[in-house]
Amino acid sequence: MIFHCQQNEIVNAINTGIKAISTRTTMPILECFYLEASNDELKITSNNMELGIKTTIPARVEESGTVCLNAKMLSDIIHKLPDEMIRFNINDSFMAVISCGKIKMTIGGQSGDDYPLLTEIEREKCITISSLGLKDIIRQTIFSISDNETTKVLTGEHFEINGDELRVSACDTHRIAIRKMQLKESYDAVDVVIPGKSLIELNKILESDAEKNVNLFVTNNTVMFEMDNTIILSRLIEAKYLNINQMISNDFETKIVVNKKKLYDCLDRATLFARESERKPIIFNIYDERMALNMNSTIGTADDELDIEKEGKNLMIGFNPKFFIDVIRAIDDEEITIYMTNQKAPCYIRSNDGSYNYLVLPVQFNASV
């Protein structure tokens, strides 16, 4: 197996592919890239058995073949070579000589025959989403997935397409994040749960480019994202997602509008005094056109006051400041609107145009403190 590639093209393919390389695995071959050279192309594949990535780059192939090379070692070597043509020569014992000018690096590889190849799915019913849009909608919801593997379905995100609307939802036991996005065309209904871990890696690969598109293909158990020279395959979580609509209410007794940046700074300071072991809430004391904020832990006390626009009743309510910070980071608006009912009922941060709706459960607190 002999082929030549431009260094910067292999670097890009490696930087993408490494996102699906297992670091802790009982199958050592999953620590490798699978390289396939043929027909003026090099295909680089990685697969952690949940997420798989295949990137195709141009190559001058002298002798076709396949080989598995340790991903980290190959990445380190290629990154340290100059941006010139690189020659790969892999012999029958899978010794790989990687050379560039007078530089010659030799590492041992293994047969590609045992590698668990990706099974591409049929390219029918293509759904097109802007790369930036998909990247944003993942970032704006992914923090709400559960990390508790006992309820597997909550470790994923619910992707629903109805007509020309994509709705992405994530939820754990304390909060819900829902984002909607308009697609350019209408499609047949889609209702799948994509593993959060796959989306986190996909998000790193997606370009922040509104002009670029990603093509989505879905089957019963797999989703495939196709972009430029890369395809990304993820298993689906084959379970019915919760009926989130049942948990959402539009009723409220207190509605406030507050400057996002100022609220963020308050919460950020208050978290200095939040200790995981104490689970102390930050208390919002809403009265008239003001909101006093108080956090009181064994480390110290933080007090602050913000101007707000208020509608409805005065209210004193406690929250885990981290949950609120996560939501604020996901919102690009300058002001946010918060809907509350009482000390125990869910609180909603939602936009007027329905593009987002975040639910945060309040935390009980001892009002006498």
Place this chain on the structure above:
Amino acid sequence: MIFHCQQNEIVNAINTGIKAISTRTTMPILECFYLEASNDELKITSNNMELGIKTTIPARVEESGTVCLNAKMLSDIIHKLPDEMIRFNINDSFMAVISCGKIKMTIGGQSGDDYPLLTEIEREKCITISSLGLKDIIRQTIFSISDNETTKVLTGEHFEINGDELRVSACDTHRIAIRKMQLKESYDAVDVVIPGKSLIELNKILESDAEKNVNLFVTNNTVMFEMDNTIILSRLIEAKYLNINQMISNDFETKIVVNKKKLYDCLDRATLFARESERKPIIFNIYDERMALNMNSTIGTADDELDIEKEGKNLMIGFNPKFFIDVIRAIDDEEITIYMTNQKAPCYIRSNDGSYNYLVLPVQFNASV
């Protein structure tokens, strides 16, 4: 104790002072800053019993006093406050209320009475060094200090002043770094050993500004660095330094001149295959106007070849690539000159003007490999 300070001025003082805060200490008070407010000034002191730092900033003092506040907590709070005037109000039980506009943060402090204050040394015999020059000379030698506490004197750097020349030396069992620097004036002889840890922190604080000066004051057991509004005190290692001159030779049998960047890239790639446990050397094979480099470990093999200018005999010699990389990083010249004698004798990388001289011991290798 009540005083007011500008946020950015306390931030700067804290960022400097935190370099002398102990994280692992049996004396909890060393995790604190000592704050002293009086006469329109706030003094912030930190002291890890080897290194001490005191910074003075302007303050509006309503009520003088002293207090100890946890350094990390104070730093976190101040960094998260807006750049405005900050009010400190510390009551008789050392509860500190730090406020800024409507923001109020309260933390517990402790009495300043038990704090091990710094003893400033007499400001006689002032030695003036440019801040950039001192920063450079530390960076260019500090990597050669020993981390083995059993030979305490080698964990420090030897600072010698003779006339208008400052010479700084560092050495462990495998290498020596010597740098010389011209001072603007002549001074009485100085011969001290400054702890490496103190110099590493000093280096972080020194400004990269050739126009700025640092004043040095030395006693038998202490060195004091004075700059702008900050003084830094370090204990000295009270021991005689090795006679390094005895170990240095100007004889050689092979002299080569090589492009620094190209040699660096070679060594950097070879280290990919260097494992601590194997201690495999990189072998320089010098013949005619070429140098072949080879590293051969259980991970892989790296080969390369560089053009050189050579004087003297051909030679095959092995080195720990890391030691060579450290030296190359400390040299700003485009080309370096390497003087060698045989496979076992020390190798020198030195400048023609005598401003630097680095010794690296070769590593034995099995030539048959």
